[in-house]
Amino acid sequence: MSSKRDYYEVLGLHRGATEEELKKAYRRLAIKYHPDKNHGDTEAEERFKELSEAYQVLSQGELRARYDRFGHAGVAAGAGAGAGPGFAGFEDLFEMFGFGDIFGGRAGGGRRAGPRRGADLRYDVEITLEEAALGFKTKIRVPRLETCETCNGSGAAEGASPTRCTTCQGNGQVRHQQGFFSVSRTCSHCRGTGRVIRDACRKCRGEGRVQREKTLEIKMPAGVDNGSRLRVAGEGEAGEMGAARGDLYVMVHVKEHEVFERRDANLYCTIPVSFTQAALGSEILVPTLGGEEGLRIPEGTQTGSVFRLKGKGMPVLSGRGRGDQYVAVNIITPTNLSREQRRLFDELSELEGADADRGIIDKVKDIFG
Numbered sequence: 001m002s003s004k005r006d007y008y009e010v011l012g013l014h015r016g017a018t019e020e021e022l023k024k025a026y027r028r029l030a031i032k033y034h035p036d037k038n039h040g041d042t043e044a045e046e047r048f049k050e051l052s053e054a055y056q057v058l059s060q061g062e063l064r065a066r067y068d069r070f071g072h073a074g075v076a077a078g079a080g081a082g083a084g085p086g087f088a089g090f091e092d093l094f095e096m097f098g099f100g101d102i103f104g105g106r107a108g109g110g111r112r113a114g115p116r117r118g119a120d121l122r123y124d125v126e127i128t129l130e131e132a133a134l135g136f137k138t139k140i141r142v143p144r145l146e147t148c149e150t151c152n153g154s155g156a157a158e159g160a161s162p163t164r165c166t167t168c169q170g171n172g173q174v175r176h177q178q179g180f181f182s183v184s185r186t187c188s189h190c191r192g193t194g195r196v197i198r199d200a201c202r203k204c205r206g207e208g209r210v211q212r213e214k215t216l217e218i219k220m221p222a223g224v225d226n227g228s229r230l231r232v233a234g235e236g237e238a239g240e241m242g243a244a245r246g247d248l249y250v251m252v253h254v255k256e257h258e259v260f261e262r263r264d265a266n267l268y269c270t271i272p273v274s275f276t277q278a279a280l281g282s283e284i285l286v287p288t289l290g291g292e293e294g295l296r297i298p299e300g301t302q303t304g305s306v307f308r309l310k311g312k313g314m315p316v317l318s319g320r321g322r323g324d325q326y327v328a329v330n331i332i333t334p335t336n337l338s339r340e341q342r343r344l345f346d347e348l349s350e351l352e353g354a355d356a357d358r359g360i361i362d363k364v365k366d367i368f369g
Contacts, residue, residue: 004050004072005050007053007054007057007058007067008054008058010050010051010054011025011026011029011051011054011055011058012025012029013025015068019059022055022058022059023059026051026054026055026059029051030048030051030052030055033045033047033048033051034048035048057075063075115193115239115240115241115242115243116192116193116239116240116243117239117243117244117245117246118145118236118237118238118239118240118243118244118245118246119145119236119237119246120236120237120246120247120248120249121142121144121235121236121237121246121247121248121249122248122249122250122251123140123142123248123249123250123251124250124251124253125138125140125218125220125250125251125252125253126253126254126255127220127224127252127253127254127255128254128255128257129254129255129257129260129262129289130289131220132220132222132223132224132225132252132254132314133222133223133289133314133315134222135219135220135221135222135223135224135315136219136220137217137218137219137220138217138218138220139215139216139217139218140215140216140218140250141213141214141215141216142213142214142215142216142235142248143211143212143213144211144212144213144214144236144237144238145209145210145211145212145237145238146209146210146211146212146214146237146238147208147209147238147242148201148203148204148207148208148209148210149203150201150202150203150204151201151203151204151208152242153208153209153238153240153241153242154197154201154208154241155197155200155201155204155206155207155208155241156197156198156199156200156201156206157199157200157201157202158201160197160198160199162193162195162196162197162241163195163196163197163198164194164195164196165187165189165190165193165194165195165196166196167187167188167189167190168187168189168190168194170194170195171187171194172186172187172190172192172193172194173185173186173187173192174186174187174188193240193241195241208240208241209237209238209240214235216232216235216248218230218232218250220252221317221318222315222317223265223314223315223316223317223318223319224252224254224317225252225254225262225264225314225317226252226253226254226262227251227252227253228251228252228317229249229250229251229252230249230250230252231247231248231249231250232247232248232249232250233247234247235247235248236248259287260289260325262314264314264323265313265314265315265316265317265322265323266313266314266323266324266325266326267288267289267312267313267314267323267324267325267326268325268326268328269286269287269325269326269327269328270327270328270329270330271284271286271327271328271329271330272330272331272332273297273301273329273330273331273332274331274332274334275331275332275333275334277297277301278297278300278301278302278303278329278331279299279300280299281296281297281298281299281300281301282296282297283295283296283297284297286309286325286327288309288312288325289312289314290312293309293312295307295309295327297329301329301331302329302331303329303330303331304328304329304330305328305329306326306327306328306329307326307327307329308324308325308326308327309324309325309326309327310324311323311324312324312325313325
């Protein structure tokens, strides 16, 4: 920064602030302006650097006294991006305040050393609409990494054991100084485990895990929909060196049905009815997931009319009750009329012209009733 602000002003403190007030002020502002919480915000990054520099000086008695007396000129040699007396770098501030848990486990953003959790797995299963409505149990075969039984997951041969990595001293992280910040990266020698295997297990070749196929019974709840994801905890791959297993995610794909269209918990279908059934009214049989169901359509029903069968839809997933089934009517115009059918329609046509005041339903009743 071209011109430095007063360090007390930077931290929002008065010159007589106690050490405890100083720590609280820095902690609060450092969390607010930390680069991990303000990705790409250069102003926040500069603000964070300014805060850290101010705390570096004011947290040390000798430097603070010199600053109080001479200002920035009095601490020019000990306050920059380097290190002042008894201060190794800004990363020390994070360890002092316990910021590791807030910003990813370590001040440099790396993960904690140690064996990694097993990977999550995905399994895709295709089912019918009827299976989705009823719910069912099925068995699936899942290929996955299992803990090696020969070395119990250690990766070391019988009688041997992993040793501490000399590159990272068992931390799993290697620290690099990059200008203003000190950055930690996963150790490439031990891959972050902090341990190295000198004499590897012949069965797993030092990996601690082997490829196996596991048969699992999966319970599919009633009401699952296309795209539903079921989590089976602890049935993913085994972790490294005894670490926790991953999870298995079963992705559901419901086949298209030749009769029904599903929208959430409701079902929709279209049923053809004859001209006379629509004109006179009739009791028709409608297909449902539970078998045929009787439906009364009133006289004078038009094409596109929709009727509801309550509770004949899909079960509500993770809830109570069922959706409804909606039946749309499609009236079929007769073709290839027989001689008798044509005679009756001709008679109907004559009646329509002779008595326009009478309703069409009454005329149909006269002819077909």
